[in-house]
Amino acid sequence: MYEDISFESEIINKYERKGECIVEMTYSVFYPDGAGGQLGDRGTINGTEVIAVKQDKTGILQHTVSNGDRLSVGDKVICRINGENRTDIAQQHTAQHLISANFDNDFGIHTVGFHMSETHTTIDLDSQEINEEMIEKMEKKAFSQITSLLPVDILEVSPKDIHKYPLRKELNDKLLGLDKLRLVKIGEIDYSLCKGFHCDNTGNIGVIKIFKIEKVKSGFTRIYYVAGYRAMRDYQMSHKILKETTDFLSTSKDELNLRLQNLVNENKTVSKMSKKLSESLAQEMYQNLSVRMMNGKKRIVKVLPSEESAKGLSKEIMKEPDTIAVFLFEKSKTNGFNIISTYDNIDAKEILERLKDNINIKGGGNSKMTLGTVHGSLDKIKEEVEAIVNKY
Numbered sequence: 502m503y504e505d506i507s508f509e510s511e512i513i514n515k516y517e518r519k520g521e522c523i524v525e526m527t528y529s530v531f532y533p534d535g536a537g538g539q540l541g542d543r544g545t546i547n548g549t550e551v552i553a554v555k556q557d558k559t560g561i562l563q564h565t566v567s568n569g570d571r572l573s574v575g576d577k578v579i580c581r582i583n584g585e586n587r588t589d590i591a592q593q594h595t596a597q598h599l600i601s602a603n604f605d606n607d608f609g610i611h612t613v614g615f616h617m618s619e620t621h622t623t624i625d626l627d628s629q630e631i632n633e634e635m636i637e638k639m640e641k642k643a644f645s646q647i648t649s650l651l652p653v654d655i656l657e658v659s660p661k662d663i664h665k666y667p668l669r670k671e672l673n674d675k676l677l678g679l680d681k682l683r684l685v686k687i688g689e690i691d692y693s694l695c696k697g698f699h700c701d702n703t704g705n706i707g708v709i710k711i712f713k714i715e716k717v718k719s720g721f722t723r724i725y726y727v728a729g730y731r732a733m734r735d736y737q738m739s740h741k742i743l744k745e746t747t748d749f750l751s752t753s754k755d756e757l758n759l760r761l762q763n764l765v766n767e768n769k770t771v772s773k774m775s776k777k778l779s780e781s782l783a784q785e786m787y788q789n790l791s792v793r794m795m796n797g798k799k800r801i802v803k804v805l806p807s808e809e810s811a812k813g814l815s816k817e818i819m820k821e822p823d824t825i826a827v828f829l830f831e832k833s834k835t836n837g838f839n840i841i842s843t844y845d846n847i848d849a850k851e852i853l854e855r856l857k858d859n860i861n862i863k864g865g866g867n868s869k870m871t872l873g874t875v876h877g878s879l880d881k882i883k884e885e886v887e888a889i890v891n892k893y
Contacts, residue, residue: 502705503587503698505544506530512546512576515569521553522569529562531582537696538615539594544582547572588705591698592729593622595653595687596709598699599646600624600726602691603639605669612670613721621712621725631722636711643709650704651688657681666692708732776809783813801826802887804879808837815839815870825852825893827886829879836879838862840871847893860885 514525524546533556534541541554546564549572553565566572594617601612604626614625658666660677666684669691676682676694685695687703700706710732713725727735743754752760786805799821805811811828818826818841826841840856842849853871856862860882864873875882 502591502700503584505584506582508580510578510580512572512574512578515572515574517569521565522572524564524566524569524572525561526564526578526580529564529580531562531564531580532587532697533562537594538597539590539617539697540586540619542582543586544580546580547576547578587698589730590617591700592706593617593727593731594695594697595700595703596643596706596726596728597622597624598685598687598691598693598695599643599703599706600639600709600711600724601693602669602687603642606690607639607642608635614723621727621731623723623725625717625721625723627721629716629720629722631714631724633714636714636724640709640711646688646690647703647706647708649688650702651690652702653699654686655699656684656686658684663694669693705729710735775807779807779809780813782806782810783817786810786814787817799824800887800890800893801828802883802890803828804883805830808832811837811839815841819843819869825890827852827890829875829883829886831879832874835874835876836882838864838873838875840866842869852890852893855889856886859889 508528508530510526510528512524513527514523516523526546531542531544531551531554533554536556542551544551546566549569550567551564552567555563555565557563572578597612597615597617601615601624604610604612608628610626610628610631612624613627614623616623658681660672660679660682663672663682663684666686670693672694682694683696685691685693685699707729709726709728711724711726712735715723715725717723743757747754747757750757750760750764801818801824803814803826805814805828808830811830814828815826818824822843824841824843825847826839828839828841830837840849840852842852848868849866849871850868853862853864853866853873861876862873863875864871866872
């Protein structure tokens, strides 16, 4: 829909800000991020990628580039604006007008915020009564409006004539001093004052898909959506994940939900059984535990088969007076530990800090128990921990 745009300019300033290279030019038609609530243009300056565009209070455009080493002050440069990116922005932006108009017209729910990111767009609505049924109704209506190829007209209107149009949002008095107002008109559905890029007609939006709803502060609801090419990519990714999941579980997509429910129930049953077994194992280990004595003080350093057994055994050790215990165990992604001290004058946190000086261990807790993760061979770590614990 939008073609690439090329223009020539000259670099007049180049500097760093927060580790990023900023370039300013004598002339630029890059659209800045945030104007009209949308993303800005992307493209290149002499082949160097433009990754962000901001406009300062004086109107100067600041182009953040990926590699400033290739650009210098005084360079005559050829700039290219990515038309595909503009088309993507237009699809998201025009979709926002349709969504907001439909919620306004059908449910009396008004848009109070709008934000576009590189991956999705959000709209804040002034109600927390929005449900899936309303979302499905809105999507179905929007699809009908898209396939009707309604014209999207950009009108320049004098402030004195703006009252002739049924604006979705009331006119801000600050705009009355302008010579012309930019009015975006979608068929007879929506009339909104708006900057930025829009499709020529609703058919160019392609499709709209709302994929998330969440309640936010002040009684609002935030909806997340994708449109156009983004919606197509989202569907392709979702289809790929769905296919991989159904293939892995040897089921169809129609039966996937039931299959997952069964797996969840099975996992809960196995988890309960595992917990009971670990508790029984902890009891058995506690009964048969060989406590090493040194100067009448009890010291335990042990590698255990699971986190559950460490938890169970830690509970039992907490009942023992004047004892220090360190339990090491394997977890799914890394190794874990529990440190217990039942002494009044020996702090488990202090033991942890001393261990940090010798092994790769991280965690926290209180004076009686600390826990966290530890990296390395548990058998080797056990030897190092014993050497430190036995000094107490």
